Amino acid sequence: MADFLSTYGSLIVSMILAAMLGLSLYLPLMSGQLSLAGAGFYALGGYIAAILSTKVFTTYSGDLYPVSYVLIEMIVAGIAAGALAVIVGILALRLRGVYLALATIAFVEILRVLSLNIDITGGAIGIFGVPQPFGTPIEYLWIALPMLLLSMLFVYRLERVRTGRALIAIREDELAAESIGINPTYHKVLAFMLSAILAGCVGALSAHVLNTWNARQGTFDAAIGHLAFVLVGGSRTFAGPVVGGLALTLLPEALRQLAGINGLPPWLAQFLREGRLILYGLLIVLGAINFPQGLITPAMFKHHRAAKDPTT
Amino acid sequence: MTDAPILSASPILSASSVTHAFGGLIAVDGVSISVQRGEIFGLIGPNGAGKTTLFNIMTGLIAPNRGKLFFEGRETTRLPPYRIAERGIGRTFQNIRLFGELSVLENVMTGRHTRTHSNVLSGVLGLPAARAEERATRQQAMQLIDRIGLTDRAHVRAGSLPYGDQRRLEIVRALALEPRLLLLDEPAAGMNTREKQALSDFIRQVRNQYHLTIVIIEHHMPLVMGLCDRIAVMNFGQLIAIGVPAAVQRNPAVIEAYLGSRKFVDR
Amino acid sequence: MSKQRSFVVNLMVAVSASALILAACSSATTPNAAVSPTTAPGADAKGDAIPIGIGVAQTSNVALFGQDQVAGAKIAEKWINDNGGINGTPIKLVLQDTAGDENGAINAFQSLINQSKVVAIVGPTLSQQAFAADPIADKAKVPVVAPSNTAKGIPQIGPYIQRVSAPVNAVAPNALKAALKANPDIKKVAVAYAQNDAFSKSETVVFQSVVTSELKLELVTVQTFQTTDTDFTTQATNLLNAKVDLVVISGLAADSGNLVKQLRDLGYKGLIVGGNGLNTPNLFTVCKAQCDGIFVAQAYSADTDNPVNKAFRDAYMADQKKTPSQFAGQTFTGVQVIAEALRAVDKKSKLSGMTLEQIRTELNSTLKSGMKFTTPLGVISFDNQGEILQTQFYVAQVKMDADGKAGKFVFLNN
């Protein structure tokens, strides 16, 4: 078991981070807004944590970086990302559908080029030597797991209260929502901001998990990856993005491990090693085609909900 | 057979010379209407006469090119739809617009958005005030659902309801925001005679119970004639007649409009 | 699709996913089932091969380098085993693809360290990846020899990190001096670099400071580009308009080659100095005849005169039909120094009697002991921080055949 955890500690943590990034993209999607800006806020959060931990919070006792500092960084990152999101959101959320998606991609690209050009972000090399609050990667679960559970609980609760219903109403029919008094801009910006806060916090933690941070973290590719988490996992319930994030992060690594199984014919082992991304792509295609609703659909929970609900 | 309308001196809704054009097509052309508090006001006319556009202008979905709108004496001309809803105008749509993935109950609870205030944090954290509000909202919504006999289907996806139930649900969702003015866009479309009668009774009931003013677009003449206190007739974007049902029915311009367009189908 | 079916299908996916995970776990234990974490791999009665990890980018957009690194490593494996292995015990490479990102590097390193139980790792390909993955190896006390991480700060990541890739400030200036020697009239200089590449960014800083501070030349313009760029007309036009006598390019082979090609197409006649990223025959396929005359500072020369390099070069030429690149040479060196340090450790006390931890620690301290290695890079050693102490650097000038089909680096005496 110890062996397992030391081998897969980083992977498990990155799976959980991915699940949260999926959730972050799911939040605006609750109100029907496909925003890919999350990758930009993720990058921003990472830079904030990397800069704070290497340049500001440099005095602490002991070998390990205090966990409390990490939490402070996450709060700062969340606030900064949330504030930026309000500005970007007010500008961009007038756009709909693909236009919004592309405008947010433009935002991500602009941030990336900016981070390559300004000094504080370290250009292409980025910021390295981000201090470690834990002795082994798996211990990041102390922060990541509660964070995932809390954000899941948050979204679960959100879907069942006034604000969440308003978001879903906007997704289902924006005009009808407006005509019963729901302010769509306010709610879209709110969801966008919540999404940015989560992405910013995840970025802050990721900078520690990765030991380093650079401009390659928040890119178009990353944004599309997050989208795949949601669409493969399912976009109609918060469990979808979580499962999608976990599964799609695990998949290439699981394929890597398959290559290591003893007794495989050499050509197959070689294919699994070097061509595993071919399989990965193929599985994404097949997943999309066979599960147009995503792996997890609300219908899967409805049985339980109907049976348990006393008001029925 | 109609209840006596509770008329007051000042109109609850008034439109003055409202005009709107889509591209070159003038959909609403200088329409001025006043709706009195408490009345059931019919809006009829051939397809494409501009009735729904007028509704959309009244509820802020479309901004008029010219003209002004007043609700309860305050101007609403350029307000966004949600502000107008907050002021107390509820509406339904010609082609039903429910939140299909939400349950019947959730649809009606969402209708109470402007009457509730808990914010995202108090809601998610389940603070006592938010919980109490949520409970009250649920109760009020269930009462409304009771009225249309959907109690046992409260947890069904709204999109999966039969057509007639969806129409009724949409009315109830609009009622949930406690409007003082309710705009119904062809609420009886697709219903059979018996259902239409029941709907007619239901509309009258809610008007009396909640002291509502109702404006209704409807093609089914017996329903309109029986239900409405006053009727306005539109054709090619213009108001061609207004008055009590009997007078409107005899108006030659109205007869001409319906015969001319050959769209006067008694559905 | 009925709800029931979708549920069944979902269930099937869940099951097969867990099967994958299980497979992953089982493979995690099977290969080394007999080896407990505290027993050395060489301790088995049958004298199992000693595993050395190669964690480089075999996929992704840096695979071009990774593939070359794998080629270099494989030649080293064969060469060492043909020469008696580690005093009789063969070595065995374990390859793990890091892909081009940080997470990939971390996962590959974890797998090599914990699962394959390698004694040391050669990798990763990019400096950015090194900043992510090296701390993990360092914490696990597994020696890393970086074959191509030239950014500032790599050996300082920790005591278990060393590199055979000389940092840029050691290599870069030589080429500028060679260019100045070729044309002493150079006054105006322009610099162009790949902005999104960590190495190029470090290198250009060195180039620029040498140009202005050391050589006292006028730096007229600094142009940037991306390694993914293909169209360089803007930069080329800007460079031409600056009317410079020398253009200094820091980038990777593809983009730099394209820049050179477009610059020459548009009529640039001055000299060109290329950074270390241009030090690969891959450059020739891009700018062909127009590569001719580029000065490139090199940490590796295929002409280095020692038997190790000769063996390496011959094997590489037989395999790939071209002269070896610096990437292959440095990766060969990485594997070679690990093997030779292991031999030294084994001579002091038998590897088979040591735990894996002891081997790793001993290996690391032997590497850092100042021990000298005769490698394709010349005679090298490491300082106590893990930085390479390389005695020979080279400046080569590209010499292309008239038809532009083949070319070579001609080494200049400096």
Place this chain on the structure above:
Amino acid sequence: MDATLLLQQILNGLAIGSVFALFALGYTLVFSILRVINFSHAAVFTLGAYFTYALTGGAFGFNGLLANAQLPFGLPFPVALVLGNILAGLTAMGIERLAFKPLRARGADPLLALVSSLGVAVVIVNLIQYLVGAELYTFPAETYGALPPAVNFGTAEHPVQVRTTQLIMFVVSLVVLIALTLFINRTKIGTALRAVAEDETTARLLGIDTDKLILLTFFLSGFLGGIAGTLVGASVSISGPYFGIAFGLKGLAVIILGGLGSIPGAVVGGLAIGLAESFVPGQYVAYKEAVAFAFLFIALLIRPQGLLGRAVIRKV
């Protein structure tokens, strides 16, 4: 000096802009018919270049499964360009069958096509790498015969140098664009294509075989994308399996800027971004990558439907 620089920048911008336009047209054609963005388009761009390279008799490198492979014949470049990109077009048809049609048949969320086509892109890129490695490939110098490397449009004192490959890029793009416009506006199939783009249901009722038209659209899209890839590959070099990715992103900016689904919009957008990039002043060239997107972001805020897109009327 200033006038020549201006002319120089305009020519540079037009050359690369015309390729952007060509590439973006492929995106926009598919979008106009299916209302989805085909993420595998950039991979087809790459594939077209590889196909053409192979058909000209180019040899592959030492890595990958097909190490040292080379066709026993070498076609002249113009022939290879057409044939290679017919192959690219056929591949795009295959992609439609594999990744788009099954989703349509199930009435799935159009967004899902983003994911399935993304999966296809991952497969293609990695397949290329697995088969022929990550090496760079360059078309032989004699591709364009004995033409000089550059043409001077200015005077001897004030040269305005344009690379021959840029001119060829521009001319070929122009020819293909004109041919496509004629095809769409003057032929029966073109009319049907526009009808489907306008309103698929009505077109189906009118007896148009939309399924066949969708296939044709994918073919055209792949053909155009492949030509764009080949032209860039011939002008510079095929820089490995990820060759098209940067173009993929920029192509998205182009079609959004021009207006989704608008053919003239793709051309205008392509030229606009090409010109905008070439006018980035020397000291700010570091920000060149962001120009297209800053441009896009601002343009969207001012005109949310793109330059030549039709305003989306909210249906009430």
